[in-house]
Every structure is written in C-alpha cells, then in structure tokens.
Amino acid sequence: MAHRSALVPVAPKLSSRQEQLLEALRRAGRELSGQDLHARLRASATPMGLATVYRHLRQLQQWGRVRCRHLPSGEALFAPTECDEHHLTCVDCGQTHRLEHCPVHALELSGEELRGYLPLFHTLEFYGLCPDCQRRQRRTASEAVEAAGQSASLPSA
Amino acid sequence: MAHRSALVPVAPKLSSRQEQLLEALRRAGRELSGQDLHARLRASATPMGLATVYRHLRQLQQWGRVRCRHLPSGEALFAPTECDEHHLTCVDCGQTHRLEHCPVHALELSGEELRGYLPLFHTLEFYGLCPDCQRRQRRTASEAVEAAGQSASLPSA
DNA sequence: GCTCAATCTGGGAATCATTCTCATTTATGG
DNA sequence: CCATAAATGAGAATGATTCCCAGATTGAGC
Ligand SMILES: [Mn+2]
Ligand SMILES: [Mn+2]
Ligand SMILES: [Zn+2]
Ligand SMILES: [Zn+2]
Numbered sequence: 001m002a003h004r005s006a007l008v009p010v011a012p013k014l015s016s017r018q019e020q021l022l023e024a025l026r027r028a029g030r031e032l033s034g035q036d037l038h039a040r041l042r043a044s045a046t047p048m049g050l051a052t053v054y055r056h057l058r059q060l061q062q063w064g065r066v067r068c069r070h071l072p073s074g075e076a077l078f079a080p081t082e083c084d085e086h087h088l089t090c091v092d093c094g095q096t097h098r099l100e101h102c103p104v105h106a107l108e109l110s111g112e113e114l115r116g117y118l119p120l121f122h123t124l125e126f127y128g129l130c131p132d133c134q135r136r137q138r139r140t141a142s143e144a145v146e147a148a149g150q151s152a153s154l155p156s157a
Numbered sequence: 158m159a160h161r162s163a164l165v166p167v168a169p170k171l172s173s174r175q176e177q178l179l180e181a182l183r184r185a186g187r188e189l190s191g192q193d194l195h196a197r198l199r200a201s202a203t204p205m206g207l208a209t210v211y212r213h214l215r216q217l218q219q220w221g222r223v224r225c226r227h228l229p230s231g232e233a234l235f236a237p238t239e240c241d242e243h244h245l246t247c248v249d250c251g252q253t254h255r256l257e258h259c260p261v262h263a264l265e266l267s268g269e270e271l272r273g274y275l276p277l278f279h280t281l282e283f284y285g286l287c288p289d290c291q292r293r294q295r296r297t298a299s300e301a302v303e304a305a306g307q308s309a310s311l312p313s314a
Numbered sequence: 315g316c317t318c319a320a321t322c323t324g325g326g327a328a329t330c331a332t333t334c335t336c337a338t339t340t341a342t343g344g
Numbered sequence: 345c346c347a348t349a350a351a352t353g354a355g356a357a358t359g360a361t362t363c364c365c366a367g368a369t370t371g372a373g374c
Binding site: 061088 | 218219221224225226227229231233245247248249254256257260261264266270271272273274275276277278279280281282283284285286287288291
C-alpha cells in the first residue's frame with residue numbers, strides 16, 4: 001500500500017465499477033481474459049457489460065493497477081499488478097508452469113535506462129519444449145530419416 | 158551454429174519458403190508483424206500468401222527459430238530468436254524504447270525450475286509511464302481536484 | 315522423362331477477441 | 345426536480361489470425 005502510493009504520482013480513486021473488476025481479478029487467484037471477467041461479472045449482482053469490462057481493464061492498466069500478458073495463442077490475460085508471476089510455456093503444446101520466483105524482481109532498470117519513465121510492471125515469459133513434445137519431435141524426425149534412409153540416397157542429416 | 162545445434166535436439170532443415178521468411182525477418186532489422194512480412198514477401202520474386210506466412214511463423218516458433226511478443230495493442234511482432242531484445246513501453250501513449258542489454262541473459266532458470274523443458278527463448282518487457290504522460294496525468298488530476306474544490310462549477314472551457 | 319501420392323500453397327470465407335457507436339441510464343450539483 | 349456531464353452496454357464494426365479446400369508443386373519409384 002505504502003509501496004503503491006509512493007510509486008504512483010496520480011493514483012486516482014477507483015470507481016465502484018473499477019473496484020468490482022479489480023476485486024474479481026483478485027478473487028480469481030489466476031489470470032483471466034476479458035471474456036472470463038465478463039462472464040463472471042455478468043452473473044454478479046451488478047452485471048457489467050463487455051464494453052465496460054474492456055474499458056476499465058485498459059484504464060486500470062494505464063494506472064498501473066492491472067497488467068496484461070498474451071499467451072502464444074494470442075489470448076490476453078489480465079492480473080492485478082501486485083501479483084508478480086511468470087511462466088514457462090511449451091511452444092508446441094502450450095502447457096505452462098508458474099515459476100516460483102520472479103528473476104527480475106530485484107534487478108531493476110538503471111536510472112539511465114529508465115529515461116524518466118515511472119516503472120509500473122513488467123512481463124517475463126520463458127518458452128521452450130516440454131519433455132513430451134521433445135520426444136514427439138524426435139520421433140517425428142527419426143521417422144522422416146528412416147523413411148528417407150530406406151530408399152537409397154539422401155545424405156541430408 | 159554450434160550453439161544452436163547443441164540446444165535443439167530436432168533442428169529440421171528449413172524449407173526454402175521458411176528460409177525466405179526467416180531471411181526477411183533478419184534483413185528487416187526490427188520486429189515485424191505477420192502482415193508486415195506478408196507485404197514484404199508479396200513484393201518479392203516469389204510472393205508468399207498470408208496463410209503461408211502465418212503457417213511458417215508458427216512452425217519456426219515451435220522450432221525455436223522465431224520468437225513473438227505482443228504490443229499492449231495486441232499486435233504480434235516476430236523476430237529471429239538470435240536477436241535478444243527487450244523494451245520499455247509507456248502504457249499510456251505506447252512510446253517504446255529498446256533496452257541496451259538483456260537483464261536475464263545470464264540469469265537462466267535453475268534445473269529444478271526447468272522441469273525438463275528445452276529452453277528456446279524468453280520475452281521480457283517493462284511498462285511504465287513516460288515523462289510526458291506523467292505530466293499529463295498529473296495535470297488532469299489537479300484539474301479534477303480544483304474543479305471539485307471550487308464547488309462553483311463553470312463548464313466553460 | 316512419366317506417374318502418382320504426398321505435401322505445399324494461397325484465395326477467400328470463417329472466427330473471434332477487442333473496439334467503436336450511440337441511444338439510454340445514472341451521477342452530480344444546485 | 346432540472347440541467348449537464350459522465351458512465352454504461354447492446355449491437356455493429358474492425359482486423360488479425362485461422363480454417364478450408366481446390367489447385368500447384370515435389371520427388372520417389374519406375
Ligand atoms: Mn516479475
Ligand atoms: Mn533477453
Ligand atoms: Zn509441449
Ligand atoms: Zn506516454
């Protein structure tokens with residue numbers, strides 16, 4: 001709290017609708033898409049339209065209260081900035097794991113690199129091949145090699 | 158090269174179309190969207206259709222040769238993985254600066270955190286408010302306060 | 315060379331998350 | 345209550361990406 005107000009020069013009081021949105025995000029305990037949020041809020045006592053959900057998500061992001069990351073699929077996921085999480089994602093099957101610790105939490109940008117910016121949040125995602133997909137790709141590759149080798153020529157690999 | 162082949166278990170030979178795509182990305186010297194690439198390749202001697210561009214971008218990404226990040230606007234930008242760049246972006250106006258050095262280049266994931274994954278690439282982006290937008294937000298905020306304080310409302314300007 | 319199946323390609327339709335429009339509702343402040 | 349401004353949301357518009365599928369290309373086997 002003290003942390004937040006120290007960082008943000010303009011910390012506008014949130015409207016009740018914005019509080020509702022942020023609270024829904026907190027309650028979820030995981031990143032949610034705009035559509036997810038809309039679905040949840042639509043069921044609430046004070047339903048919120050899709051346009052309003054997106055409007056406020058954008059506003060909250062510009063105020064540094066919400067951050068957004070994109071899955072490889074392109075889906076946008078939102079979370080409160082106070083939750084500092086990162087992931088390791090398979091570029092093939094999309095399986096993702098939450099990392100225990102943020103590797104850049106300490107390591108901040110130097111004053112020179114900041115260029116006068118007021119830092120709000122960051123995104124950091126690692127991508128790789130999960131063990132299963134490594135196996136599958138190896139299998140596929142060796143099948144190709146074997147098929148090619150059977151014939152007569154093909155010194156490629 | 159040695160670096161790459163050591164990392165990637167399955168490093169399939171790229172098709173000529175895939176080479177063409179990757180080469181276009183390298184030649185560009187900056188991140189390009191799928192649409193950008195399509196526009197460039199359409200003008201070339203061997204035009205490439207939009208569907209093919211996206212197909213190969215996905216494949217190259219799964220092979221760890223291309224990485225992708227998303228602007229706050231949602232636009233997807235592609236670059237060769239050998240280019241390890243990150244940015245500082247204003248959440249308000251969208252202005253972005255390239256960082257000189259990658260803060261996580263050394264700092265790799267621990268074996269435990271890797272969970273057997275074969276690391277391919279990462280994305281790291283910092284977000285904040287640029288000096289201009291900080292000023293603007295402060296100005297907007299103080300106008301609001303002043304208007305409220307006066308309590309004699311004059312909507313003239 | 316020629317043939318045929320497998321693979322690749324790309325025009326155009328389909329998808330779908332997000333944004334936009336704008337008529338209506340709600341908050342504000344006397 | 346009145347007037348004005350701000351907020352809201354239904355539905356249309358947008359636009360990037362994916363899907364579909366018929367035609368083109370490749371290349372292994374003859
Ligand atoms: Mn972090
Ligand atoms: Mn890096
Ligand atoms: Zn996988
Ligand atoms: Zn800015």
